[in-house]
Amino acid sequence: MAVPGTTPKTGARPKLDMQFLQRFLRIQKVLFPSWSSQNVLMFLTLLCVALLGQLVIYQVGLIPSQYYGVLGNKDLDGFKALTLLAVVLIVVNSILKSFDQFISSLLYVSWRKELTEHLHRLYFRARVYYTLNVLRDDIDNPDQRISQDVERLCRQLSSMASKLIISPFTLVYYTFQCFQSTGWLGPVSIFGYFILGTVVNKTLMGPIVAKLVQQEKLEGDFRFKHMQLRVNAEPAAFYRAGSVEHMRTDRRLQRLLQTQRELMSKELWLYIGVNTFDYMGGILSYIVIAIPIFNGVYGDLSPTELSTLVSKNAFVCIYLINCFTKLIDLSTTLSDVAGYTHRLGELQEALLDASMTSQDFDSDQGLDRAPGCPAAEPVDTAFLLERVCVSAPSSDKPLIKDLSLKICEGQSLLITGNTGTGKTSLLRVLGGLWASSRGSVQMLADFGPHGVLFLPQKPFFTDGTLREQVIYPLKEIYPDSGSTDDERILRFLELAGLSNLVARTEGLDQQVDWNWYDVLSPGEMQRLSFARLFYLQPKYAVLDEATSALTEEVESELYRIGQQLGMTFISVGHRPSLEKFHSWVLKLCGGGRWELTRVKAE
Numbered sequence: 281m282a283v284p285g286t287t288p289k290t291g292a293r294p295k296l297d298m299q300f301l302q303r304f305l306r307i308q309k310v311l312f313p314s315w316s317s318q319n320v321l322m323f324l325t326l327l328c329v330a331l332l333g334q335l336v337i338y339q340v341g342l343i344p345s346q347y348y349g350v351l352g353n354k355d356l357d358g359f360k361a362l363t364l365l366a367v368v369l370i371v372v373n374s375i376l377k378s379f380d381q382f383i384s385s386l387l388y389v390s391w392r393k394e395l396t397e398h399l400h401r402l403y404f405r406a407r408v409y410y411t412l413n414v415l416r417d418d419i420d421n422p423d424q425r426i427s428q429d430v431e432r433l434c435r436q437l438s439s440m441a442s443k444l445i446i447s448p449f450t451l452v453y454y455t456f457q458c459f460q461s462t463g464w465l466g467p468v469s470i471f472g473y474f475i476l477g478t479v480v481n482k483t484l485m486g487p488i489v490a491k492l493v494q495q496e497k498l499e500g501d502f503r504f505k506h507m508q509l510r511v512n513a514e515p516a517a518f519y520r521a522g523s524v525e526h527m528r529t530d531r532r533l534q535r536l537l538q539t540q541r542e543l544m545s546k547e548l549w550l551y552i553g554v555n556t557f558d559y560m561g562g563i564l565s566y567i568v569i570a571i572p573i574f575n576g577v578y579g580d581l582s583p584t585e586l587s588t589l590v591s592k593n594a595f596v597c598i599y600l601i602n603c604f605t606k607l608i609d610l611s612t613t614l615s616d617v618a619g620y621t622h623r624l625g626e627l628q629e630a631l632l633d634a635s636m637t638s639q640d641f642d643s644d645q646g647l648d649r650a651p652g653c654p655a656a657e658p659v660d661t662a663f664l665l666e667r668v669c670v671s672a673p674s675s676d677k678p679l680i681k682d683l684s685l686k687i688c689e690g691q692s693l694l695i696t697g698n699t700g701t702g703k704t705s706l707l708r709v710l711g712g713l714w715a716s717s718r719g720s721v722q723m724l725a726d727f728g729p730h731g732v733l734f735l736p737q738k739p740f741f742t743d744g745t746l747r748e749q750v751i752y753p754l755k756e757i758y759p760d761s762g763s764t765d766d767e768r769i770l771r772f773l774e775l776a777g778l779s780n781l782v783a784r785t786e787g788l789d790q791q792v793d794w795n796w797y798d799v800l801s802p803g804e805m806q807r808l809s810f811a812r813l814f815y816l817q818p819k820y821a822v823l824d825e826a827t828s829a830l831t832e833e834v835e836s837e838l839y840r841i842g843q844q845l846g847m848t849f850i851s852v853g854h855r856p857s858l859e860k861f862h863s864w865v866l867k868l869c870g871g872g873r874w875e876l877t878r879v880k881a882e
């Protein structure tokens with residue numbers, strides 16, 4: 281069994297470097313899975329629309345110089361024709377621009393879908409979500425990265441998309457036009473100016489990327505604090521924790537706002553750079569045009585012809601500078617993109633790494649079989665442990681040393697021991713959540729109905745109807761079971777002492793808008809978990825203090841029903857009354873020591 285990654289990596293400071301490029305390209309592979317994918321087609325459509333838009337913009341840009349001509353020559357017919365042409369071009373231009381925005385928005389949704397679904401596939405595979413949230417501390421707030429960072433990255437990318445894809449075409453075209461108008465002087469001075477601007481902006485962007493990554497982490501921490509209070513509202517209220525939670529939540533907010541302020545002061549320098557570059561560019565175009573004029577190149581032109589030419593040349597030069605300015609303006613967006621790319625790249629790498637170590641974890645093997653159908657190959661041994669050592673993640677201190685054990689059908693095992701001696705840890709090893717530090721652990725039965733089922737210490741409920749709670753973790757009811765299934769569910773709810781719950785939920789399939797944790801008492805939650813156990817009828821039920829909130833009588837009743845349904849128990853519990861439902865008692869004594877004794881028949 282593989283050892284889950286537990287060592288936190290010391291992450292390098294995120295920068296605009298080769299690592300950024302690699303992570304960016306890896307994300308692009310997800311956004312554009314193949315040449316014939318829908319996203320590539322949308323991207324090409326966007327390219328065509330943007331190109332068409334540029335053709336129209338070029339024509340619109342020439343109109344002022346043509347107006348100089350017709351007005352200078354007092355040509356009324358020419359003026360009317362030109363005005364009609366201008367109106368048509370402007371309407372076409374606005375339609376194309378709107379389509380450009382529309383396709384960019386569609387691309388955003390489609391990219392978000394691809395990227396989120398890709399991360400979900402990795403996150404929900406095997407035990408990756410557990411490894412990332414419990415065992416590793418190198419990836420903060422994976423939930424926020426998947427929900428918020430993906431959204432922001434896709435939004436920023438879609439806002440950049442049309443400007444970026446069009447720029448190679450516009451740059452080539454307007455460089456040629458500028459060359460025709462001004463000779464080498466125009467393009468060379470504009471290119472030089474752009475290179476200078478890029479170098480300055482790249483330097484100013486460096487610290488922003490790292491700050492943005494930090495800001496997103498703090499944003500996630502702040503949200504998590506609110507989520508923590510939301511989930512634990514009742515215990516917090518019992519503690520009268522309003523003021524202390526207020527202080528702690530505000531403290532996280534202050535840390536976030538402080539980082540945001542620092543980010544903004546770093547961005548200020550970038551804004552100064554970008555704006556200076558923008559406005560200097562406006563003057564540069566006239567300098568480029570002025571040089572040939574003052575050198576007497578256009579000495580033989582009349583004032584009207586000269587102003588027409590100046591207007592045309594100014595448009596071409598300004599547009600070329602504008603193309604570069606737009607690229608430089610993207611610096612602020614690019615620094616955001618770089619920050620999100622680093623956070624998502626880190627997540628993607630951690631997910632892949634965690635899924636490598638979890639490949640031997642058959643997450644839902646056996647869940648495809650209906651509770652009514654027998655197992656493909658009945659096995660009479662669930663677990664085989666040979667000289668197993670267990671220690672907590674990132675700890676060398678053994679909780680259990682050299683444990684050899686065979687858990688067979690009909691030979692229920694009760695695990696007891698003091699707090700923190702490793703009872704749940706042993707179940708984690710049996711369930712494949714933790715790796716044993718030595719020895720071998722084999723789970724010979726499938727997970728799910730007719731195999732092995734775990735009832736964890738904290739009952740777990742999903743969102744949804746009462747039926748969905750009972751059949752969990754099956755995804756859906758089996759179509760062929762129909763009303764027979766309803767009868768089984770109702771019977772097991774009754775056996776678990778929860779008949780009144782059906783009335784409260786107004787049926788098995790009524791959508792309830794409550795949080796199951798808020799409306800059920802701890803005892804009811806444990807009873808509902810048992811109803812689930814009865815419904816799924818595993819051959820081996822692994823119960824971690826699953827009856828701690830119930831009375832001894834109810835506990836005995838539930839265990840008795842489980843026995844009648846043919847279950848073998850592997851239980852963690854403290855009450856001596858539990859012994860009668862087990863054949864063996866494994867007592868964990870701490871420091872790795874343990875005792876295995878057979879329960880005397882009464």
Ligand SMILES: Nc1ncnc2c1ncn2[C@@H]1O[C@H](COP(=O)(O)OP(=O)(O)OP(=O)(O)O)[C@@H](O)[C@H]1O
Pocket residue numbers: 414415672673679697698699700701702703704705706
């Ligand atoms: N994810 C974890 N990372 C590091 N240490 C852990 C982790 N989970 C549990 N531990 C530690 O491992 C030890 C054993 O924990 P375990 O949950 O198995 O105790 P237990 O015997 O089930 O206790 P209890 O009777 O209170 O449920 C404890 O000291 C606990 O703090």
